[in-house]
Amino acid sequence: MSSSGSQAKAETHERILQAALACFKRKGYNHTTMDDIVAESGLSKGTLYWHFESKDDLLTAVFTSTFEAFGEDAISDIIYHETATEKLRAMAQGAADFSESLLGYFSLFIEFWISSERREETSHIWYDLLEQYQRVLAAIIEEGIQNGEFRPVDAESLAWAFLAAYDGLAAYAEFVPDIDLQRISQTFVDTILDGLQSDAGKTKP
Amino acid sequence: MSSSGSQAKAETHERILQAALACFKRKGYNHTTMDDIVAESGLSKGTLYWHFESKDDLLTAVFTSTFEAFGEDAISDIIYHETATEKLRAMAQGAADFSESLLGYFSLFIEFWISSERREETSHIWYDLLEQYQRVLAAIIEEGIQNGEFRPVDAESLAWAFLAAYDGLAAYAEFVPDIDLQRISQTFVDTILDGLQSDAGKTKP
Amino acid sequence: MSSSGSQAKAETHERILQAALACFKRKGYNHTTMDDIVAESGLSKGTLYWHFESKDDLLTAVFTSTFEAFGEDAISDIIYHETATEKLRAMAQGAADFSESLLGYFSLFIEFWISSERREETSHIWYDLLEQYQRVLAAIIEEGIQNGEFRPVDAESLAWAFLAAYDGLAAYAEFVPDIDLQRISQTFVDTILDGLQSDAGKTKP
Amino acid sequence: MSSSGSQAKAETHERILQAALACFKRKGYNHTTMDDIVAESGLSKGTLYWHFESKDDLLTAVFTSTFEAFGEDAISDIIYHETATEKLRAMAQGAADFSESLLGYFSLFIEFWISSERREETSHIWYDLLEQYQRVLAAIIEEGIQNGEFRPVDAESLAWAFLAAYDGLAAYAEFVPDIDLQRISQTFVDTILDGLQSDAGKTKP
DNA sequence: TATGAATGAGGTTTCATTCAT
DNA sequence: TATGAATGAAACCTCATTCAT
Known part of the structure; x- marks a missing residue:
């Protein structure tokens, strides 16, 4: 009963990463604001911080996941x-x-x-x-x-x-x-x- | 406030450039604040803006003068x-x-x-x-x-x-x-x- | 989900109150977050809000139950x-x-x-x-x-x-x-x- | 030439303290926001932070100065x-x-x-x-x-x-x-x- | 020229609360 | 009943820049 829940979580996680990557590629890291990522992802700011501790943490995650690919x-x-x-x-x-x-x-x-x-x-x-x-x-x-x-x-x-x-x-x-x-x-x-x-x-x- | 005004100006100019370079090398451009450069140079904020139009202008100047060397x-x-x-x-x-x-x-x-x-x-x-x-x-x-x-x-x-x-x-x-x-x-x-x-x-x- | 439902409810109720009291004593009301109480109680956020309407309501309940003692x-x-x-x-x-x-x-x-x-x-x-x-x-x-x-x-x-x-x-x-x-x-x-x-x-x- | 400047600074300092005190008395510390104090003082947020490091620092200063009286x-x-x-x-x-x-x-x-x-x-x-x-x-x-x-x-x-x-x-x-x-x-x-x-x-x- | 107090838009982060499952 | 992901308003704070002196 939790499988769909954790899958949804993983999807959101991925969605944030992709939105962040898109923003970073477009504007660079420093010029990307959390609001940009909010707009790009269609999620709320709270959700971003539910999945990632900070902007720096998000950057690291984007980097790692992208680099792994x-x-x-x-x-x-x-x-x-x-x-x-x-x-x-x-x-x-x-x-x-x-x-x-x-x-x-x-x-x-x-x-x-x-x-x-x-x-x-x-x-x-x-x-x-x-x-x-x-x-x-x-x-x-x-x-x-x-x-x-x-x-x-x-x-x-x-x-x-x-x-x-x-x-x-x-x-x-x-x-x-x-x-x-x-x-x-x-x-x-x-x-x-x-x-x-x-x-x-x-x-x- | 006298004879060697333009020489003093050039000295201040140089002092700012060196302070900025030191800060940029230490913390990177984005993480360096104008206050950092103020502290490093021992000059005032107004003076920085008297000599350079903006932070970006200062970066360009630092880059150019450093690169020339x-x-x-x-x-x-x-x-x-x-x-x-x-x-x-x-x-x-x-x-x-x-x-x-x-x-x-x-x-x-x-x-x-x-x-x-x-x-x-x-x-x-x-x-x-x-x-x-x-x-x-x-x-x-x-x-x-x-x-x-x-x-x-x-x-x-x-x-x-x-x-x-x-x-x-x-x-x-x-x-x-x-x-x-x-x-x-x-x-x-x-x-x-x-x-x-x-x-x-x-x-x- | 059975016979002693209302007893279980009372137990959860009490557990929340105690967790909240512990947090309030430790950090004060304003500095205590609902997440602190979640962590302290081992329950979920939803459960807290099922039992108590709001943080203020929880404070009142803690106060009342403590004061009665x-x-x-x-x-x-x-x-x-x-x-x-x-x-x-x-x-x-x-x-x-x-x-x-x-x-x-x-x-x-x-x-x-x-x-x-x-x-x-x-x-x-x-x-x-x-x-x-x-x-x-x-x-x-x-x-x-x-x-x-x-x-x-x-x-x-x-x-x-x-x-x-x-x-x-x-x-x-x-x-x-x-x-x-x-x-x-x-x-x-x-x-x-x-x-x-x-x-x-x-x-x- | 700097006496009037530092006097002006002291005046602003005092003005912030009084605005903060007024807000604190009206709404309590926790319910007072920096924006409240900005509105009450008629100054800008930057000025508040130029004179006081943080909200807590401001609170301490208000407390100290009031208590001294x-x-x-x-x-x-x-x-x-x-x-x-x-x-x-x-x-x-x-x-x-x-x-x-x-x-x-x-x-x-x-x-x-x-x-x-x-x-x-x-x-x-x-x-x-x-x-x-x-x-x-x-x-x-x-x-x-x-x-x-x-x-x-x-x-x-x-x-x-x-x-x-x-x-x-x-x-x-x-x-x-x-x-x-x-x-x-x-x-x-x-x-x-x-x-x-x-x-x-x-x-x- | 030089100073440093003042500005305020804009940034990151928090957190009480809601709600689909 | 219980869960925990999602929400978003609102908070604190930063910092490039301006300007009266």
Whole structure:
């Protein structure tokens, strides 16, 4: 007898999140007022505060739920590939897709980080996420080095740079018109792979 | 109230800018109040508004004056190098230094872009700046291809990815502890150059 | 949902009253929210409103039920005493005990009077109660004067002052640490009785 | 050049206090809103918060400034009297006048105590004030005992009861119509003095 | 130029009460 | 009877901006 009740609650919860996300995307976090979300959701202000403790809490929930929807199985496909080269390509494709899908959300995420009253905490969330990807990437490169696919490099460092490129591109997409992420990604990963596969260790000064 | 009036004015101006910068870096733009800046500067509220029209105006001024200090002759050194390889390395070094010096200012710049009531306008400033660098980079790569230093690649795309990596790293530096930008940059540019110099055109699928 | 429905109802009723009393004593009426009472009682908000019309109604009910428990037979013992002196002592003892038992409830009663939307009405309840005691006291003093135990005084006035002292002490008990009401009462009633029994009518200016 | 400015500030300060007091007396503390005080004072809400940190702070200031106006030289006159009897009479007169002048403020003071978020702190203010008076009273009685005016009693206890009577009467005055504080005080102090001066120590059981 | 008191629109949050289930 | 999600008026407070001195 309570199932329909708690389902209704979950629906309202979701409705608020979506209304908030819509407002945040439209006006940014700081310029969105609780009244905006009230108007967008068609609910009452009391209901917002029944479901979320504060505006900051709502922001965090929007961020978390939105972010969870992204890049969930970005990594999961990788296991299906055999060579490190193929795995790296798969990662690149995943990252490119991710960056592309981020369009419109990027500034929201940045603002989330900047505006949150728990900036440190938010930094941690991001760092944890980043580090996870960075470790997978570094492991792939390491694997390639081990099995002779790649020449020896500082896998850790290259992994950071690799990831950074995709996040940078996601940002650029917000204000560079007609940027072609897929093509850029293609060129980028080709060049990196060529570099890794070259037998020239003599490039360094 | 005497001879050096305009000099005193300039000093006050500067004092306000520095106080505002300190506050913005500490608390972000939105969380900084005019009273914070009053307290930080030791001046009065009226004086702030005598020198700057509004809080947004002050942000713009802080942004502009701070930004001017950055990356002034990042590009200028390049002409002293002869080969495209050396030029690319110089660009990488300049970008790494720039990203490193951005530490602490990065979120402010982002917030400037996000919070500004003239978001479109700001986007343009950034786009222009970015494009300028991107064109220089693409030209260098193009030059390398022309004179046989590099194998043929999509120079435009690679230039974007290259720049994006450094901006991404500048962001990471804000919340990844102990990240070594110089080392990462070194590994990155080495790998890219190896890739560009390799005679393998067979990597592409 | 069965036979003892009305008993269960009475139990819930009582449970709410006790939870409300606990909250009121802890935080005062105004600072107590219905949610506090919900938490304290372990019941639901709807149930509270099923049993009581409003927060004010609940306060009235708490006040009434609590007040009924106090000073029920404070006066009733008096008839067992023969002399006015003994009767006055008995009244003093009753008043002292009452004041002592009031500890912790005093501010609640005051707040009930102050916060009630029916302040006038509440004033009457209290006035009636007070006057009742005052009349009994005055009658005792009058009786003492009649039968020669006491010298002539303004019985009405003395009765007011006498009662006032005990109410004042009840208040003091709330914020004067280690006040000994019994001892104070003893000294007080002794002095008053000495004054009443003295044959000196020459003290007045 | 700043004297007129700071004088104007003090005037505004005072104006707010008086407006707040008027509102509090009319509606009680809890039912008074900042908007009420805005309307009553003719000032703006910002000005209220420029002068006082919070509603609670304003309440405290109103309380303090109002209380200071009361009973300032209630004690000071005492030194002009020679005998303990005369001093006690003077105290009684001062207390009666004080209680009388408290009419209309009493419930406000009580509400201040009850509603304050710093109830403990407020208790201290009152306790300190009370204890001060109690000590003076006890000293007078002690003095009377020493010089033979009074018979030996527990001066401490009697002082508490004496004070309590006047505070109780101040409360009664709020809801007992036509109570004659001066007359009651007269009868009360006469009886107490008679009791103190009587040579009968045999009253105790 | 400089000051700081004054302004008030607008923001977040609270909480007594209602009502569908 | 009981539940707890939903309501919304109303409260407190903030803060960019103005202006008399």
